[in-house]
Every structure is written in C-alpha cells, then in structure tokens.
Amino acid sequence: MRFIIQRDRLVQSVQDVMKAVTSRTTIPILTGIKITATEEGVTFTGSDSDISIESFIPAEEAGDEIVEIKETGSIVLQAKFFSEIVKKLPLGTVEMQVANSFQTIIRSGKAEFNLNGLDPDEYPLLPQIEEENTLKLPADLLKTLIRQTVFAVSTSETRPILTGVNWKIENGHINCIATDSHRLAMRTAPIEGAENSSYTVVIPGKSLNELSKILDDNSDLIDIVITENQVLFKAKHLLFFSRLLEGNYPDTSRLIPTESKTDVVVHTKEFLQAIDRASLLAREGRNNVVKLSTVDNGFLEISSNTPEIGKVIEEVQTDSIEGEELKISFSAKYMMDALKTLEGTEIRVKFTGAMRPFVIHSLNDENITQLILPVRTY
Amino acid sequence: MRFIIQRDRLVQSVQDVMKAVTSRTTIPILTGIKITATEEGVTFTGSDSDISIESFIPAEEAGDEIVEIKETGSIVLQAKFFSEIVKKLPLGTVEMQVANSFQTIIRSGKAEFNLNGLDPDEYPLLPQIEEENTLKLPADLLKTLIRQTVFAVSTSETRPILTGVNWKIENGHINCIATDSHRLAMRTAPIEGAENSSYTVVIPGKSLNELSKILDDNSDLIDIVITENQVLFKAKHLLFFSRLLEGNYPDTSRLIPTESKTDVVVHTKEFLQAIDRASLLAREGRNNVVKLSTVDNGFLEISSNTPEIGKVIEEVQTDSIEGEELKISFSAKYMMDALKTLEGTEIRVKFTGAMRPFVIHSLNDENITQLILPVRTY
Numbered sequence: 001m002r003f004i005i006q007r008d009r010l011v012q013s014v015q016d017v018m019k020a021v022t023s024r025t026t027i028p029i030l031t032g033i034k035i036t037a038t039e040e041g042v043t044f045t046g047s048d049s050d051i052s053i054e055s056f057i058p059a060e061e062a063g064d065e066i067v068e069i070k071e072t073g074s075i076v077l078q079a080k081f082f083s084e085i086v087k088k089l090p091l092g093t094v095e096m097q098v099a100n101s102f103q104t105i106i107r108s109g110k111a112e113f114n115l116n117g118l119d120p121d122e123y124p125l126l127p128q129i130e131e132e133n134t135l136k137l138p139a140d141l142l143k144t145l146i147r148q149t150v151f152a153v154s155t156s157e158t159r160p161i162l163t164g165v166n167w168k169i170e171n172g173h174i175n176c177i178a179t180d181s182h183r184l185a186m187r188t189a190p191i192e193g194a195e196n197s198s199y200t201v202v203i204p205g206k207s208l209n210e211l212s213k214i215l216d217d218n219s220d221l222i223d224i225v226i227t228e229n230q231v232l233f234k235a236k237h238l239l240f241f242s243r244l245l246e247g248n249y250p251d252t253s254r255l256i257p258t259e260s261k262t263d264v265v266v267h268t269k270e271f272l273q274a275i276d277r278a279s280l281l282a283r284e285g286r287n288n289v290v291k292l293s294t295v296d297n298g299f300l301e302i303s304s305n306t307p308e309i310g311k312v313i314e315e316v317q318t319d320s321i322e323g324e325e326l327k328i329s330f331s332a333k334y335m336m337d338a339l340k341t342l343e344g345t346e347i348r349v350k351f352t353g354a355m356r357p358f359v360i361h362s363l364n365d366e367n368i369t370q371l372i373l374p375v376r377t378y
Numbered sequence: 379m380r381f382i383i384q385r386d387r388l389v390q391s392v393q394d395v396m397k398a399v400t401s402r403t404t405i406p407i408l409t410g411i412k413i414t415a416t417e418e419g420v421t422f423t424g425s426d427s428d429i430s431i432e433s434f435i436p437a438e439e440a441g442d443e444i445v446e447i448k449e450t451g452s453i454v455l456q457a458k459f460f461s462e463i464v465k466k467l468p469l470g471t472v473e474m475q476v477a478n479s480f481q482t483i484i485r486s487g488k489a490e491f492n493l494n495g496l497d498p499d500e501y502p503l504l505p506q507i508e509e510e511n512t513l514k515l516p517a518d519l520l521k522t523l524i525r526q527t528v529f530a531v532s533t534s535e536t537r538p539i540l541t542g543v544n545w546k547i548e549n550g551h552i553n554c555i556a557t558d559s560h561r562l563a564m565r566t567a568p569i570e571g572a573e574n575s576s577y578t579v580v581i582p583g584k585s586l587n588e589l590s591k592i593l594d595d596n597s598d599l600i601d602i603v604i605t606e607n608q609v610l611f612k613a614k615h616l617l618f619f620s621r622l623l624e625g626n627y628p629d630t631s632r633l634i635p636t637e638s639k640t641d642v643v644v645h646t647k648e649f650l651q652a653i654d655r656a657s658l659l660a661r662e663g664r665n666n667v668v669k670l671s672t673v674d675n676g677f678l679e680i681s682s683n684t685p686e687i688g689k690v691i692e693e694v695q696t697d698s699i700e701g702e703e704l705k706i707s708f709s710a711k712y713m714m715d716a717l718k719t720l721e722g723t724e725i726r727v728k729f730t731g732a733m734r735p736f737v738i739h740s741l742n743d744e745n746i747t748q749l750i751l752p753v754r755t756y
Contacts, residue, residue, distance in 0.1 A: 081658065081687055088655050104688075111655055115688035277466050277489055280459065309459055310482075310493035 001037045001073030002097040005057065006066050007089055007108065013055035014083050016238065017046030019210045020053040021079040027124070032076035033083075034123045035096070042067050045126065046079065051207050052126050053214070054239040070097075074120040075104050082106075085113055127230045127241055135169065135224040136192035139215045139235065142222055145176050146212045148187045148341040148368055153205035154180035163205055166249040169226075170198035177252055178205070183334045184252055184357075184371040185341065192221070199226050202249050207242035214240065256371055257357060260350035262326045264300065265319040265363060268347050271300075272339045274316045278304045279332030281312045288332040289375050294325050304332075319346065328354045329377040338370035379415045379451030380475040383435065384444050385467055385486065391433035392461050394616065395424030397588045398431040399457040405502075410454035411461075412501045413474070420445050423504065424457065429585050430504050431592070432617040448475075452498040453482050460484075463491055505608045505619055513547065513602040514570035517593045517613065520600055523554050524590045526565045526719040526746055531583035532558035541583055544627040547604075548576035555630055556583070561712045562630060562735075562749040563719065570599070577604050580627050585620035592618065634749055635735060638728035640704045642678065643697040643741060646725050649678075650717045652694045656682045657710030659690045666710040667753050672703050682710075697724065706732045707755040716748035 017033055025031060025048055034045040041058040059067045075098045086094070089108035097105045102117035137145070146165075154162035159181075166177040174191040177184065211233055215222065223234040233240040279288040282304035290304045298318050305311035328351060338360055339347065346363040360370040395411055403409060403426055412423040419436040437445045453476045464472070467486035475483045480495035515523070524543075532540035537559075544555040552569040555562065589611055593600065601612035611618040657666040660682035668682045676696050683689035706729060716738055717725065724741040738748040 078687065084658050085655070088651070088658065090651060090655075110694070111652070111690065111692040113655075113659070113688060113690045116686065273466070273468060274489070277463070277468075277491075280462050280466065281491065308494065309456065310491060312489065312491045314489040316488070 001035070001075055002070040002095075003037050003042060004068040004070070004093055004095045005042060007086065007092050007094050009057050009066055010094055011086050013042075013044045013057055014086050016055045016214050017044045017053045018079060018083050019214055020046040020048055020051040022048045023080065025049070029076060029118055029122050030124075031079055032118050032123070033079045034074065034076045034120055036074035036120070037067075037069055037072050039069060039072065041069075045123070047124065047126070049124070050204065050243050051210055052239075052241040054126065054241075056237045058237070073098055075102060076118040076120050076123050077104060077115055078118075081115065085115075126239075127227075127232075129225055129227055129230060129232050129241075131223075131225050133197050133225070134193055135174075135226070136221045137174070137189075137224060138219040139222050140217050140219055141189060142233075143212050143215055143217065145174070145187050145189060146208045149176045149178040149185040150205045150208045150212075151337050151341070152178040152180060152183055152185035156180075161202055161245055161247040161249055164202035164245040164249075165205060165208055166200065166202050166252075168198075168200045169194045171195075177249070179250075179252055179255075182331070182373050183338065184255060184369075185338070186252075186256075186369040186371075188367050200249070201226055201231060202245040202247070203231055203242055204245055211240050211242070214238065255357060256369065257350070257352045257359060260323065260352050260359070262294065262321070262323040262351040264294075264321050264349045264351070265346055266300065266316060266349070267319070268339060268342060268345055271316055271347070272336060274302045274314045275332050275335050275339070278302045278312050278314060279336070281306050281310055282332055283309070289329050289377060290332045290335075291327065291329045291377065293327040294321050323351075324353075326351055326354065328358070329375045330358075330372055331375065334372050338372060341370065342368060379413070379453055380448040380473070381415050381420060382446040382448070382471055382473045383420060385464065385470050385472050387435050387444055388472055389464050391420075391422045391435055392464050394433045394592050395422045395431045396457060396461050397592055398424040398426055398429040400426045401458065403427070407454060407496055407500050408502075409457055410496050410501070411457045412452065412454045412498055414452040414498070415445075415447055415450050417447060417450060419447075423501070425502065425504070427502070428582065428621050429588055430617075430619040432504065432619075434615045436615070451476055453480060454496040454498050454501050455482060455493055456496075459493065463493075504617075505605075505610075507603055507605055507608060507610050507619075509603050511575050511603070512571055513552075513604070514599045515552070515567075515602060516597040517600050518595050518597055519567060520611075521590050521593055521595065523552070523565050523567060524586045527554045527556040527563040528583045528586045528590075529715050529719070530556040530558060530561055530563035534558075539580055539623055539625040539627055542580035542623040542627075543583060543586055544578065544580050544630075546576075546578045547572045549573075555627075557628075557630060557633075560709070560751050561716070562633060562747075563716070564630075564634075564747040564749075566745050578627070579604055579609060580623040580625070581609055581620055582623055589618050589620070592616065633735060634747065635728070635730045635737060638701065638730050638737070640672065640699070640701040640729040642672075642699050642727045642729070643724055644678065644694060644727070645697070646717055646720060646723055649694055649725070650714060652680045652692045653710050653713050653717070655692060656680045656690050657714070659684050659688055660710055661687070667707050667755060668710045668713075669705065669707045669755065671705040672699050701729075702731075704729050704732065706736070707753045708736075708750050709753065712750050716750060719748065720746060 036043045044055045091109040095107040104117045106113040168175040225232040278290040282288040299315045303313040342362045344362040351358045414421045422433045469487040473485040482495045484491040546553040603610040656668040660666040677693045681691040722740040729736045
C-alpha cells in the first residue's frame, strides 16, 4: 500500500471513524483503524463491534486529485497514535507507505513516522447489508429527531431495551420514542421510502448520539437501511452501522393521557429560567424536585426548599390557565431537558392531576410530545 | 443590611472572590463569601486562609449609582449557592436584605431567594498590612512575569519551598525564578518603587496562578506590598492577599552555565512543532523524552522511539549551529513549556555538552532564561 493524500481530508476521515473506536475493547485489533487503498480511493474503518464507521476518500473529486494511489493494499494502525499524528503533520500532503511486516511510514515534509501496523486480514468484516428498502431523511431532520428524543433513554442496564430509542416506521411516517420510565419523549415526522413497508426497531442511544455528531447540519438526504439486527446510515462517502437492541419495546401509547384537567400556556424561555433558578435550591435526591402551583391572576408559582440551605419562590406570568387548580412536584432536570427540545416561543402543558403524568407540547405543534411523571411530595 | 445593586457588577465581584474559596477547608465559615455594606459601597471577601480576595463595589462611580445602600451591615452566605444564584437572576438589578437570624433575601424581578446566612463576626479578619513600601508593576507585565515562570514550580510537596516562585527585588529590578530541580525559568524586569529597598520572597505558585486569572490584561499599575509573611496586590477595587512560603530558596545562580560549547539559532515555531510531533511517540516515562542531534548542513535531527509503537525522525533547518557536534536527550514537555514562554520568532539554545543543563533565550532578549536538565539516554 502506498499513496499520497491531502492532509485535511485525511484528518477529517480519521476523526469521523475515531467516533467508533474505543480503547476499552476485548478485541485488540479494534483499537486500530483499518486503511484500505484501491484504485478508486482510500477507505478508513473504525469499529467497537456495536458501531462501525467507514469513511471513503475518493482518488478524484470534481476534477481535483485528492489521493494519488501508488500501490493498492491495506493496513491497520493504532487509532490513538495515528489520529494524533495526522493532526500534527507539517505539510498539506502526506505520504503513507506500508513496508515489510506491516511497518508503515507516514511522511510529510521532513517529518517521518514509522508505525508498527497490524495485519489487516485480522480486522473483522463489516456487516453485509442487502439494500432492499431504503428510507430517506434529510441530515438536519435526522439530527433533530435524535436530539429531541435520545436524552430520555435510560442510562441503567436493568432494562437494556430502554437504553435505546424505539423507531416505528409505517404509512410514510417515523415515530421516535424514548423513555426511562420516569419521562418519555416522542417525535413524529414524515419519512421517504416507507410508503409500502413498516418497521419497528430499537437503536442504542449511544449509536444515535455518535451518528448525530458525525452528520453535517444540512438537508442532504441520508439513506437508512434496516435489517433484522443492524441499521445502516449512508451519507456521502460515509457509512455508519449500528447493531439494534433485541427484545420488545414496551407499548407506551397507553401512558400518554388523552384528556387534561389543567391546561397552561406559558412563554418557554421564562418558564425554563424560573425552573432553572428554583432547581438551584432543590438538592433533595438526584433530580432537583421543584413545586409548581397555580395562583390567582394567571400566575404559576414555582418553588423549592432545602431547609439547611434556604428556599426560593417565584411567580411566572402565563398566557392562560384553564381548568382545575393544581399543586404538583416534578424533577427540574426532566422539565428543563424537555423544554430545551421544544420549538417555538410558547408551550402548552396539559396536567391531569397532581399524581398523573403530564404532557408538554409546543403551542401549535404536536409533532413533539414530552411527558413527565410527577413526584409525590405534597 | 439592605441594598439594591447592579447584577453585572455583583456577578463580577462574586466571581473574583470565588477564586479564593474552596470547598475543601477545615474552617466551615470559609466556604462562605462575606458581604459588608457601608455607606461607601459593598465589599465581598473570599478566603482559603492561604489566599484572600476582597472586591469592592462603590455606591457611586463616575456619577452613576451602582449600589443603593438602604441599611449598612454584613452577612456570610454559602459561596457555592450564592454564586450560582446571582448568575441566574432574571433582572439587571438585585435587592439583598438580611432579615432575622442571618436569613438573607435575594430578590430580582419576581424571583425571591431566602438563604440561610452565617454570622459575619465569625469570619476571620484579613491580614492587616502596613503600607510602607509600595512596588508598582503594570497588570499586563505582572501577568507575563507569572506566565513565564510559574509553570516551572514543583508540584511535589517533598521540598515545599520549590512550589513557589522566588521574587528577588533590588536596584529597581525584579527577578522571578522558579525551578522543580529538573528545569528552571527566570525572568527579569524593571519595577517601580524598589530604588531604595530590597526583598527576597517566595510566593506560592497557586497564588500567582489565581492572581493572573483575576487581573485584566491592561497596563494599569498594580500596587504590591510585601511584609514578612504576606504579599498584597492592589488593583482598582480589588485586594489580593497571599501568604508567603517560609524557608530559604536555594541559590540557583550557580546552576546557570556561563559558557557554551554548542550554540544553535532556530525558528521557534518550527522547532516547537517538531518537538511536539516527536513527543507523540515518546511515551517512556512521564515526560516524553526526545533526542536531538546536530547533523550536516545546519540541520538538527529530532527523534524518538518506542519499540512497541514505532519511531519518528525529523530534520529541522537552523539559522546557525556553532561549536561542537552534539547528541542530547531531554523532556519534550519541558522543552515545549519553555518555548511557549519565549517571545520573538527565533531562539538561541546554548548547550554545554550532553550531560550539562542547557539554556534557551529569545534571540535578542536575555530577560527570559529557560534552563533544562538533559536526560541520560545516549
């Protein structure tokens, strides 16, 4: 293997595939990045066996030569050292060459690195995926779907299925659901390619977080291929594979109340900041429980109290409060997480009594549902 | 105590005095910030008993009212909660009021906090310092003096005196010296007010680091008052006290070689980057040892080698190499730390053989001396 490559492209590809590489693996070769040069270009692969990422740099793009391939071949290099080295190379071009017994020379200007490589034949093969049905989502919408739901997955391994996001695809729509059994986030959106097929899969939250970091914030369509135990996301020159979680995702539809007893419309940012301030003195337990109660003249009172430190009480002007009076307690953290995902300047909160889950929507957009279970303190 | 104050000024003062507050103190009241309101304004104090910081907000400045004092008095509030609260207050003005038994109300807009305060009479008094002799340094020069020397103090408590920077002041000059016994940093500058007095003190490195963070990067003169066991830095509305280290600082003057056998002039940035690259594959021990040797045609060869990972070799063009041929090994970290403090695009390195300390200066400025002890590897 021998080629000369533009450094900036090399750095970008290595940075992308590094997102799948972990030093905490039981398979030593997975601490490396696999590099394969063909006449068409150079492919970089990183994997922790749950997530695998492949980044391709074409020999030529839009008439410009990006890689000059001198000899095809492949090698695996220690990811930690290789990624640090490429970032610090002195010139805009880099020569890479595999010599005897996997010794690899990386040359840029007057700097020459000689790295001990590993046998590329030992690197596991990526899943082979038949591309029968391809779904399509714009990259920015995909990132938004992830951002609005993935924060609500469980971080506990007691019910592993809840560490993933449930994607239900049917009738041309995708419905993403995440819950840790104390709160639930749900987002619906139209999706291309699902007119005649339906899927329900659970994608690990960690995979979606890493995917979101790699995708650009533009409207380029991402191809999504779902198989029995893998999902593949295809962007330009980038393949992102994730295993799926096995097991049945709980039916969450009955959790979401269909009626409400107290309806509040309030300015999102003012409400969020008041909750944030109240949470400063709400250190009981991990999740900073605050109290909310309706008061006269369309005000909400937000308060918290930790006797050894002090208390805070604040009134927030609402646009409207309809229905019954209410006193309720909930986690300030869950409320702030939920509010940060909602678009628009106003939100509607629908309460069904102090001990029942409540639902938060953007005022005129029910595509996002955030649900929170209250805490018993009154 | 009761006053109404501009929030931005309150936030800035609290942030400044917080630099002296630590939660790891054996004196519970020092986890608090002391607030004292007089007719002239409000004073905030934080201390960990090594460092004490006092920030004053005048009632009036340049004809603008900054604080409206309603009632004088004082209180101590938990630093951690108080500092988080003031940052998140909703309006540009804040009312603070001490009610019964140290209960303190902080009110801004419709938000009202009620904090349990502590008895201000229990807060230790700051050192009383007689201002006989006042030295003066511009803030930006003081920050530069600190930056160029403090990184070289020892982090080990085996010789506590070496955790400080030795300031020698005489004949109108200040000489700052730091060493961890593997390297030494020295900086000389003129200082105002030392025409007829001389001092030699050792200031804890930690104090100087905190001082540097608080000072603005301008040429305002900072007053420096030195006593037997304290040093006081006075900026506008800010007092910074630090205790001094006790004991005799070692005489370092004999360490610095007066002659040299090999003189190299090289471009600072190119040399630094080559060392940085070589250090990537130099993981033997903590300090990333790299090798330097003179080669033909005015080149330096920088190299390192870790058999299980690989090796790197690089040639750096010099402006000149004068004197004997040389092969020497040293810590890449120490070299990079030293190079980053030097001003100007070119440096001169004076070697006195492979086993002797060597000295690095800016090409035409010997006010900064960086000295490094080599490592025995050849």
